[in-house]
Amino acid sequence: MGAGDGPGTVETPGSVVEVRTSASASLIPTIRAVASDLAARADFDLDAISDLRMAVDEACATLVDVAAPGSSLRCTFDVREELIRVHAEVDTADAATPVSTDTFGWRVLQTLADEVELEANGSGTVGIRLHKRADAAPR
Numbered sequence: 001m002g003a004g005d006g007p008g009t010v011e012t013p014g015s016v017v018e019v020r021t022s023a024s025a026s027l028i029p030t031i032r033a034v035a036s037d038l039a040a041r042a043d044f045d046l047d048a049i050s051d052l053r054m055a056v057d058e059a060c061a062t063l064v065d066v067a068a069p070g071s072s073l074r075c076t077f078d079v080r081e082e083l084i085r086v087h088a089e090v091d092t093a094d095a096a097t098p099v100s101t102d103t104f105g106w107r108v109l110q111t112l113a114d115e116v117e118l119e120a121n122g123s124g125t126v127g128i129r130l131h132k133r134a135d136a137a138p139r
Contacts, residue, residue: 017077023067023090028060031075035086038079044134052084052132055112058105059088059128066126068093082134089119089127099126 019034021027035056039049060073067073067090078085099118100106110116113130120126 015079017079019075019077020072023064023071023073025061025064027073028057028064031060031073031088032057034075035077035084038077039084039132039134042079042081042084042134044084044132048132048134051112052086055109055116055130055132056086056088058109058112059086059116059130062099062105062109063088063090063126063128066090066092066099068124084132086130086132087127089125092124092126094124099128 017034017038019031021030032053036049036053039052044052056075060075063073071091073088073090075086075088078087099120101118106116109128109130112132114133115129115131117129118126119129
């Protein structure tokens with residue numbers, strides 16, 4: 001084991017973790033736990049860990065609400081030094097299924113994450129990308 005290979009070390013330039021579950025609200029805590037663990041291992045401060053955990057929860061809940069029956073919720077975490085990029089996506093039954101960005105939940109998501117972006121490709125896949133920095137300094 002070389003220097004920096006300890007259990008709390010995250011590889012740089014980035015480590016990618018993908019979690020795939022059924023698009024069910026009952027499985028969101030699993031994804032939230034992965035987000036929290038990755039942030040803790042990347043030495044995020046406690047406020048940033050909490051913000052990321054809640055942002056991932058809100059993003060996944062938003063997507064599960066528009067997911068097609070029987071579809072998967074796919075969540076990818078790109079862990080970088082001082083930053084975690086999250087991309088969550090689901091397939092929808094109707095390509096025109098809207099995700100509202102004028103809800104209280106969307107405002108909460110924008111407050112918790114440093115960057116948030118909604119992606120709808122018109123082919124029935126809807127995603128949310130968010131970035132969270134390691135320190136929860138005021139934005």
